[in-house]
Amino acid sequence: MKKIILAVQFLLCSMTLFAQKTGTLTVSEIPVIGISGSVSLHFISPEKISYVDLSSPSLIGDLPEKNILRVKAAPDSIPALLSSGEAGLVTIVGETFISQFRLCFLPSQKSEYVSSQVEILPQYMRPLDISGASLSTPELKANALSILKLRRKEHVNRTTGYGIFMTLNRVFTLGDCVLLDLSFKNATNLIFDVDELRFKLEDRKVNKSTNVQSIELKPVFSLYPFEQFKSSFRNIYILKKATFPGNKVFNIELSEKQVSGRNLKLSIHYSDILNADTI
Incomplete structure (x- = not known):
């Protein structure tokens, strides 16, 4: 049993070192945003949004403006989201950056932790270092x-x-x-x-x-x-x-x-x- 625990610890340590060396981002490092079934969440980008990925079919989203992403829970997925709490990842790509957020589904009793707007600030951005990239809008x-x-x-x-x-x-x-x-x-x-x-x-x-x-x-x-x-x-x-x-x-x-x-x-x-x- 001790050998198994040591092996798992070694594996986790190796994964952490690998992530640090390769510049990868682990799920635990992604900022968490609280959502609910009655409030739409709006991500406000300083640049035009060129790509969006919603990792869960429980989420639906659209772009009402070129720099605003609106995300909400699919109505038929709310019971499952209440039981699991995990609503998935949102990936947003602008002209010069990529940002990711973890969504946590909260019951109505915890509405004080539910967000309706998230401004994508510099600390949430990872630059896209693409050779020959043009200037942002x-x-x-x-x-x-x-x-x-x-x-x-x-x-x-x-x-x-x-x-x-x-x-x-x-x-x-x-x-x-x-x-x-x-x-x-x-x-x-x-x-x-x-x-x-x-x-x-x-x-x-x-x-x-x-x-x-x-x-x-x-x-x-x-x-x-x-x-x-x-x-x-x-x-x-x-x-x-x-x-x-x-x-x-x-x-x-x-x-x-x-x-x-x-x-x-x-x-x-x-x-x-x-x-x-x-x-």
């Missing part, structure tokens, strides 16, 4: 806001037509991203209802005998939604950094809704990207 927003506070310099380029002005104020680079500071001005009495703002790589010179090659680049982040402007509007757009040869030009196209000829195109030369400021 909060980081992108913080850098975009910092650009708005900078003193204006001479603009990079400007185009105008039909009383509408589109100005590229400055270009910045940050990691693997390009940040464009754009301003729009409406000198007319008609509100400009935005249909699309598109970013394209296109051939500089087009021959009739050749096919036009156009590559559209989608922003990974924009500071504000852009739907209309009456007088003026300024926004920061963030795109993945792209290189293009001298026979290509980077165009920004603004078009208006409905039947309208108020469409503008602004070009950015590769030298403007190469000479961009860094944040």
Whole structure:
């Protein structure tokens, strides 16, 4: 019997040492959250939630917002949960972190230990060290806001037509991203209802005998939604950094809704990207 106990102790000790060496997380180290059958539990993430795993079929969850996970006990599982107490693990993956929580099902008599909200704080996060990972949404927003506070310099380029002005104020680079500071001005009495703002790589010179090659680049982040402007509007757009040869030009196209000829195109030369400021 003593040999068995010693063997178990040795095994547990070996598992602990292995966990410490490999950086694994044991179930006993995971924070415990109390839930009940009458209260939904909301996890609030500082970043967009990209992946969720609920280890038990007794749990159901959804994402009412991109950074909020709602979890509750399945009604038909409540009797079993009351008897066992263990409701399972919740795994939440953001853009730069992973967090896990153990859920403990509590009877109504212990409602003072039941949580309705859990803010995912830094102490609950384990960083995802992925080579080449992009900036998180909060980081992108913080850098975009910092650009708005900078003193204006001479603009990079400007185009105008039909009383509408589109100005590229400055270009910045940050990691693997390009940040464009754009301003729009409406000198007319008609509100400009935005249909699309598109970013394209296109051939500089087009021959009739050749096919036009156009590559559209989608922003990974924009500071504000852009739907209309009456007088003026300024926004920061963030795109993945792209290189293009001298026979290509980077165009920004603004078009208006409905039947309208108020469409503008602004070009950015590769030298403007190469000479961009860094944040």
